Amino acid sequence: MAETVLSAESRGDSMVITIHGDLDIITSPRLDETLTRAQNTHRRVILDFTDVDFLDTSALAVIVGHWKKLEAGDGMLALAGARYRYTKTLWITGLADKLTLYETVAEALDAQARTADKGLPRSGR
Numbered sequence: 549m550a551e552t553v554l555s556a557e558s559r560g561d562s563m564v565i566t567i568h569g570d571l572d573i574i575t576s577p578r579l580d581e582t583l584t585r586a587q588n589t590h591r592r593v594i595l596d597f598t599d600v601d602f603l604d605t606s607a608l609a610v611i612v613g614h615w616k617k618l619e620a621g622d623g624m625l626a627l628a629g630a631r632y633r634y635t636k637t638l639w640i641t642g643l644a645d646k647l648t649l650y651e652t653v654a655e656a657l658d659a660q661a662r663t664a665d666k667g668l669p670r671s672g673r
Contacts (some may be wrong), residue, residue: 550569551569552567552568552569552570552571552574552575552578553567553568553569554566554567554568554575554578554579554582556582556585556586558589558590559594559657560657560661561590561591561592561660561661562590562592562593562594562656562657562660562661563586563589563590563592563593563594564593564594564596564653564657565582565583565586565593565594565595565596566596566598566599567579567595567596567597567599567600568599568600569599569600569601570600570601570602570603571600571602571603571604571607572602572603572604572606572607573604573606573607575607576606576607576609576610579607579610579611580610580613580614583610583611583614584614587614587617587618587623590623591618591621591622591623591624592618592623592624592625592626592660592663593614593618593623593624593625593626594625594626594627594628594650594653594656594657594660595611595625595626595627595628596628596629596653597627597628597629597630597631597635598628598629598631598652598653599629600630600631600634600635601634602634603634603635603636603637603638604637605637605641608637608638608641608643611625611627611647612643615647624648624660624663625647625648626647626648626649626650626656626659626660627647627648627649627650627656628649628650628651628652628653628655628656629650629651629652629653630644630649
């Protein structure tokens with residue numbers, strides 16, 4: 549079993565968190581910590597799911613919790629590259645219809661930049 553790797557990179561006004569591997573009950577606490585740190589400096593967060601191989605409900609609960617916090621504070625959380633085969637939980641729970649999903653990180657960054665131009669607070673505010 550390969551270890552799950554999470555990395556975070558500031559990209560303009562957004563924080564991109566890239567995940568390689570499984571998001572499950574074992575890795576959910578690390579995801580929660582990474583998202584908490586990201587929110588300390590950024591109002592816009594993109595989760596890069598391109599290399600996520602599995603997503604369970606414990607990780608989904610972490611994502612939903614942070615999504616609600618960001619939305620309540622006029623921020624945004626988006627997912628990029630979620631592949632149905634590996635992240636079926638998003639669709640089974642109906643969250644794929646509620647969360648903002650993009651095909652790629654580049655599309656998500658572009659969309660968040662357009663939203664920023666319309667008055668969404670910049671990071672760190």
